[in-house]
Amino acid sequence: MDYVRDAWYVASWSHELKDRLIRITIMGENIVLFRSSDGIISALEDRCPHKSLPLSRGRIIDDAIQCGYHGMTFGSDGKCIRIPGQDNIPETAFVKTYLIVEEYNIVWIWMGNKEKADTNNIFKLPQFDDPAWKAHQGDALYFKSNYLNVAENLVDPAHVSFVHPTTLGNPEGENVKVEVDTSGDIITAWRWIRNAPPVGFFQSFGNFSGNVDRWHYYYLHMPSIAVIDFGSASSDLKIKEEERHKGVRVFAIHLLTPVSETECIDRWMHLRNIQTENDEVGASMDAMFRIAFDEDKEILEAIQEEELNSSSRKPVRLAIDKAPNVYRIRIKKMAANH
Amino acid sequence: MDYVRDAWYVASWSHELKDRLIRITIMGENIVLFRSSDGIISALEDRCPHKSLPLSRGRIIDDAIQCGYHGMTFGSDGKCIRIPGQDNIPETAFVKTYLIVEEYNIVWIWMGNKEKADTNNIFKLPQFDDPAWKAHQGDALYFKSNYLNVAENLVDPAHVSFVHPTTLGNPEGENVKVEVDTSGDIITAWRWIRNAPPVGFFQSFGNFSGNVDRWHYYYLHMPSIAVIDFGSASSDLKIKEEERHKGVRVFAIHLLTPVSETECIDRWMHLRNIQTENDEVGASMDAMFRIAFDEDKEILEAIQEEELNSSSRKPVRLAIDKAPNVYRIRIKKMAANH
Amino acid sequence: MDYVRDAWYVASWSHELKDRLIRITIMGENIVLFRSSDGIISALEDRCPHKSLPLSRGRIIDDAIQCGYHGMTFGSDGKCIRIPGQDNIPETAFVKTYLIVEEYNIVWIWMGNKEKADTNNIFKLPQFDDPAWKAHQGDALYFKSNYLNVAENLVDPAHVSFVHPTTLGNPEGENVKVEVDTSGDIITAWRWIRNAPPVGFFQSFGNFSGNVDRWHYYYLHMPSIAVIDFGSASSDLKIKEEERHKGVRVFAIHLLTPVSETECIDRWMHLRNIQTENDEVGASMDAMFRIAFDEDKEILEAIQEEELNSSSRKPVRLAIDKAPNVYRIRIKKMAANH
Known part of the structure; x- marks a missing residue:
C-alpha cells in the first residue's frame, strides 16, 4: 500500500x-x-x-x-x-x-x-479565524475503501451529476468540462455550471427564485485532505470567478485517515458565509452532507470490493482523470520517500 | 475448478x-x-x-x-x-x-x-410443447456447494431413502439396487420400488388407496442439467417400464449454474401429466419440492464445508457411484477441452 | 501449533x-x-x-x-x-x-x-471420593484463544487483582510477590495476601466480619488442566500454609481442550469444604465463577486477536512469568515427542 x-x-x-x-x-x-x-x-x-x-x-x-x-x-x-x-x-x-x-x-x-x-504544516484555512465565516465540525464515515480512491473522488467534479443527482448535482452538469491546475502543491479541479436550476443543496440553503451560476472548486492537499469550495449565485449577477464571495458559498472539508489497505475514515467539517450565527443551518447542512457522502460511500465500497477481484484489464483513462492521475503519481513519490 | x-x-x-x-x-x-x-x-x-x-x-x-x-x-x-x-x-x-x-x-x-x-444444443424436452403435459416454472436455491456434488446428487437414486425419508422416499427403497446406463450422451440411473406404500409426494398427489409401483429415472445431461422422471402407479396394474404414462408421472428438472468453486444455483421446474389445468397443483408440488431440495441443500453444504478441510484419505467407492463416476470423468474431459 | x-x-x-x-x-x-x-x-x-x-x-x-x-x-x-x-x-x-x-x-x-x-494417568483428585468435600460440575466456555494462553493464565496469580477486581481479587493483592515451584511434574505458583478485606467471592460465601488471610495456589497439570486451591480464613486465626483446611477452601478445576490453533474450550468444576450438602451454594459459586471466567475470556480473546497481527517485537519477560515460561518449555518438549 x-x-x-x-x-x-x-x-x-x-x-x-x-x-x-x-x-x-x-x-x-x-x-x-x-x-x-x-x-x-x-x-x-x-x-x-x-x-x-x-x-x-x-x-x-x-x-x-x-x-x-x-x-x-x-x-x-x-x-x-x-x-x-x-x-x-x-x-x-x-x-x-x-x-x-x-x-x-x-x-x-x-x-x-x-x-x-x-x-x-498542519492543515488549516485562513477562514478558521475569520468572523465572516462559520466553521461547523461534522461527523465521520468509515469507508470499506482504500483512502486513495476516496481522495481521488474529492478532486473529481465529474462524478457529482451521477452520484449525487438530487443533492449536490443535477443533469445540467453532465457534459460540462473540468478545468484542472496541477502546477502548485495543491491539486485543483473546477467547473462552473452557468445559468441552470439550483441543485438540491442550494434549493435548501439559497432561497433562489430563478437560475443560478454554480461552481465547484476542488482543492486536494497532499496526501489526503480536500477542500471543496462550492456555491451558487443568481445568474442575473453574472459573477466572475473571483467574486464567489458574493454568492452562497460553502467549503466542505474532508479529512481522510487511512485505516488499512482497504479501509479509511472520512471526517468532514464545513465553513459557510451565510447565517453564520445560526447553528441549526450548520446541522441541516451537515445532515445533507451525510446523505451525499453516503452516496459516495456506496460507490467507493462497491469499487473496493470489485478491485479485490483479479483483473488483467488495464483501466481506461479519461480526460476527467487528469487531477486524480497527478495525485496518484505524487502519492507514489511521497510513499517511496522514506 | x-x-x-x-x-x-x-x-x-x-x-x-x-x-x-x-x-x-x-x-x-x-x-x-x-x-x-x-x-x-x-x-x-x-x-x-x-x-x-x-x-x-x-x-x-x-x-x-x-x-x-x-x-x-x-x-x-x-x-x-x-x-x-x-x-x-x-x-x-x-x-x-x-x-x-x-x-x-x-x-x-x-x-x-x-x-x-x-x-x-440448448436444453429442451419434447413435452415442453405437448398439451398432455403441463410445465411449471419453480424457484431457485442458492447452494454453498460446488455444482459437481449437486449434479452427482441428481443422478443418484440411492440417496432418496436417507435424505428425503418423508417426501420423495421411504425405507422400502433402501436396499433396492440402482440400474445405470452410461452408453449414451445422457447418463441414466433408475430404480423401481414395486409393491410398497406410496411416498409422501404421491400420498399428496396420487389418491392411491393401496400399494404402488414407484420409479425414479435420473437423466443427467452434460454438464449440469438433470431430468428426474418419477412416478407411481397402483401395484394392481403391474405396469411395465414403457407404460409409465399410465401412472402419475412427474419430470422434475434441475438447471444448475456454477457460481464459484464452492457455490452454485439450482433452478427447478417440473412437468406433470395430471391435473394439467390446475395451477394450484403446480404450486403445491413446487412447495413440496422446495422442502425436499432444502434437504439436499443441507447435506451438500455440510459436505462442501467438510471438503474444505484437508484430508489425505481417498474416498471409498460404492456400487451406487457408477453414474457419478462416469459424470466426473466426462466433466474432466470437457473442462480440459478449451 | x-x-x-x-x-x-x-x-x-x-x-x-x-x-x-x-x-x-x-x-x-x-x-x-x-x-x-x-x-x-x-x-x-x-x-x-x-x-x-x-x-x-x-x-x-x-x-x-x-x-x-x-x-x-x-x-x-x-x-x-x-x-x-x-x-x-x-x-x-x-x-x-x-x-x-x-x-x-x-x-x-x-x-x-x-x-x-x-x-x-487420567486426572483425578483424592477429594473426588472424600465425603468432606463436595464436587460440583460447572459449565464450559468456548474461548477464541489458543489453549496455551489460557493455561498460562491458570498458573498466574498476578492477574487476579487486575482482571477480577470485584470477584476473585482486590487491590490489596497487587504488589504481593508470587512464589513458584517447578521442581515436580505439576507446576505450582502461589500467593498469600494476609490481613486484608475478603474479596467478593468470600464476602458471599465466607460470612467474615473482619480481615482475612487469603491464599491462591495454582497447580498446573501438563498439558492443560489446572487446579486452583483458593480460600480465606479469619486473620485472627493466623493459620499456616498446611492449615488451609481450617478456612473456607475451594478447588476450582479447569479442564482445557484445544479446539484449533486459535480456539479452546474451558470446562470447569469445583470442590468445596463448606456447605457440602447445599446444592444452591454450588450453583451460586458456579454463577460467580462464570462472571470471573468471562473476565478472563475477554482478555484472552483480545490477546489472541492481537497476536494474529504481526509484530517484530520480542515480549518483555517479568518475574511473574516464571511458571508460564516453564510451562511453555515443557509443552514444546511434549509436543515434539511424537
Missing part, C-alpha cells in the same frame, strides 16, 4: 477524547489515545509489550495507562513506570509513541519520522 | 428480467443482464473499464447502461457510446459481452468461445 | 451424551460421539469415507451410526457394517476411532498413539 507516513493525519475530533482510552487504527497500526489531567493528549502503541493485551483494555490511573492484565503501567512517554510485584523495571518495558497536536478542535497525529514533523 | 465453458447455462428465469439491471455471477465472473425496449436481453461484463464500478450499480438509459460513477455509457454490444465531458471515445472503452438466448421463459447464457455456440 | 497428542483431554461432560450424536472438534479434528445402549461411549472420525458427509448429520441405529446421505453404517469400532443396495463391504470402508474413558461424570478422550494410553 502506498502509505505516506511523513504527514499529519486526523486521529480524532477533540470532543471524542474525554476521560477514557480510545483505540484507533491508522495504516494498520493500533494506537491508544488518552487525555491527561493537564489536557495534553498522548498516543501510544496499543499493545502491552508483556502479553500483547491492547492497552486500551486497561485503565487511566494518574495520567498513565495501566494494562488490564497484570497492571504494567505506562506514562505518556511510553515508558513503563510500574510493574506490580516487581521492583526493577527493565529497559525493554516501553511502548512506541506518536506525536500529537491539537488545533481547532482537531487531534492530529504524525505517523512518520518524528524529526521531520513540522507543526506549521 | 472443472468448469465446462462451452455450454449453455441458465442465467435467470425470463420473469426476473423486467426493467432493471440484474447482477449474476457465473464461474466467478460478474455479469450484468438487462432487457432492451425491443425485448432482447444483453449480458455485459459487470465492471466499468474506467474505475471498476460494477455497471449494475448504474442505470438503463435508452437501451444502454450508464455507469453510476461518471456516466460512461455502454450499448448492448459492450461498446462505450458516451463519455460525459469528452467527445472522443477511445477504442479501449468497451466491456466483454456474452451470448444470450431466451427460450421457454428461460434465459440461457453461453460462457465459452462464441464460435462454438449452437442454439440447437 | 504445539499440540500434545499423547494425553487425555475432556471430550464432554457425561450428561451431554444422551441419545444423540455429538460433534466435537479437538486439535482441528472433527469427532462424533455417541453412547450405545449398554452405556459405552464411542468416538469416531466425523466424516463418512464415501462422500465426506459428517456422520454427526446421520442417525443412531442399533448402536451404530447410519450416514445421512446413503445410509452407510458404522459400528463403535469404526468398521462399516452395512452399505444399502450392496452386499459386499470393502475393507476401506471404515473410519478412525478414538479411545474414550468415562470417570466421575467426565468423558475423556485420548488423541495420540493408542499404545501409549494409560487410564491411570
